[in-house]
């Protein structure tokens with residue numbers, strides 16, 4: 110197995126369940142009058158055939174026990190007759206219920222709209238894939254977040270920024286004439302999770318993507334995705350009116366510029382009638398934007414929003430900004446720039462905010478913007494691709510990290526004002542809600558560059574649908590669908606996954622350290638980085654180690670970034686006694702002999718955590734070795750090889766970091782701790798060959 114089938118492998122269920130399942134799914138009553146209905150029916154036929162060895166009989170009506178009836182009140186007279194109260198489920202929701210039809214036992218998968226029925230079909234299959242009973246079903250599901258979107262950082266030349274799974278899956282060269290079958294499989298995989306939008310191109314975008322030639326290519330993809338409920342979005346380059354429109358300016362208040370974007374929107378909607386809208390990175394890391402003309406982010410976003418509004422499109426305007434003036438603390442910039450704009454954005458604008466204020470680090474406190482813009486729908490941006498987390502080879506399951514952010518309490522409306530409630534709109538009554546994940550998908554056979562990285566795509570999609578899902582439950586589902594339903598395989602693999610993110614934090618950046626990776630490519634340890642164009646692109650800016658101590662003082666005596674949080678949160682983060690230890694050095698500069706909660710002095714605790722991270726990886730290797738023969742050989746071997754790389758590199762992180770920080774702490778290693786294998790000079794001399802970084 111090469112991993113191509115993802116979690117939709119549909120391999121035979123455990124023998125003891127086959128009979129029961131066959132009896133419960135013996136007949137399929139499902140219309141196929143629309144492409145989405147056909148997708149649902151085909152998926153059920155394909156899935157059940159794989160899982161049960163035989164496809165159910167298609168039928169117009171229920172003629173025996175064990176029928177599965179799929180549809181909406183309008184597509185299926187049977188569903189209509191059952192009067193299942195689907196209305197409250199909304200357009201994308203569905204229910205799965207055990208019913209009786211003229212005395213025959215059946216299962217109804219019912220929704221208001223075809224897309225809900227397709228989502229329901231995937232859920233039904235998941236029940237079999239994960240070994241659940243099919244009797245007495247009473248499942249009601251609808252998404253808590255409206256827009257659940259992948260952001261591809263794919264360039265038009267096939268390069269994927271921060272992409273570790275090969276080239277882009279979009280073959281722009283052959284589009285629109287050749288539609289790689291992979292596009293439909295991509296759509297199936299996303300639909301199985303409820304992902305309903307995709308931004309095809311990099312936020313560091315080229316105006317070329319908005320030219321007729323490329324719009325036709327995007328339209329061809331949109332056509333493939335449409336039956337699966339996935340709308341296409343594009344990253345829009347703010348200076349496109351100049352670059353491809355022949356205008357002299359891209360000033361958002363200029364009438365010519367407005368006209369140009371209105372015409373461009375019209376052109377796009379003629380080709381892609383359900384086009385989702387634009388994602389925009391403006392005035393950030395050198396991208397053009399409204400501030401080039403003395404205008405605000407709101408001016409820029411609103412101009413594009415006005416162009417899209419007549420067609421029902423949305424602008425996702427990114428809050429990942431930091432200016433070129435040297436800031437006293439980069440962590441403060443987005444909040445400073447955006448909070449004053451609250452209430453100034455059009456109704457069809459969402460502001461897309463990364464989970465933390467710096468940049469997708471192994472661990473960050475939640476972004477202070479969450480909860481601070483009650484009048485502006487904020488959407489979450491998580492990174493699925495592991496730019497700062499070991500690229501494709503390190504096994505790091507990200508759902509615990511997503512969950513940690515979503516569960517964080519902003520306290521903006523009293524206790525319980527979690528980030529999840531900002532994102533699902535319930536805290537501030539947002540009309541629009543959304544979550545974005547920076548995709549980890551590429552042209553590699555296994556899509557994600559490693560088998561375990563598929564889990565991060567999976568988990569992102571599941572949490573976007575329901576931000577309250579537990580990381581552990583998602584892991585268990587995924588393992589059952591991807592590797593095995595045997596309890597003695599599921600438990601150890603889920604166990605490995607659940608601790609893996611904490612281990613990466615330990616061996617890379619424990620106790621709130623951050624941004625200490627190699628310059629530019631972001632791989633491997635480089636806490637010594639200093640100098641260059643910007644202080645906030647160095648490591649020393651973030652760790653601030655001296656002979657006395659280490660950490661970034663973000664309290665009132667330092668940058669006072671803590672003041673951007675609601676008072677109870679600010680008090681907790683700002684107080685050395687109360688700050689969660691995982692954020693200690695994020696918010697505080699503390700002496701090397703500071704007594705941590707374990708009783709160990711800070712230096713000893715740091716070393717302890719580095720070592721603990723490496724040990725965890727070693728344990729994962731052990732566990733995986735023990736599963737030899739329980740998982741197909743091809744995937745087992747690749748994971749084993751990657752774990753070996755991870756162990757080597759976790760050791761590298763530990764040793765290089767200890768060797769470096771010891772030059773400040775001047776303290777010996779705690780008893781029993783092995784000294785770094787090499788000298789600091791050695792670690793400093795290492796080069797990392799090539800990584801798909803920013804192609805700008």
Ligand code: BDP
Nearest residue numbers: 270312313390429468469803
């Ligand atoms: C950083 C990446 C950079 C992206 C940027 C962004 O290093 O390649 O362009 O984020 O999100 O994490 O815009």
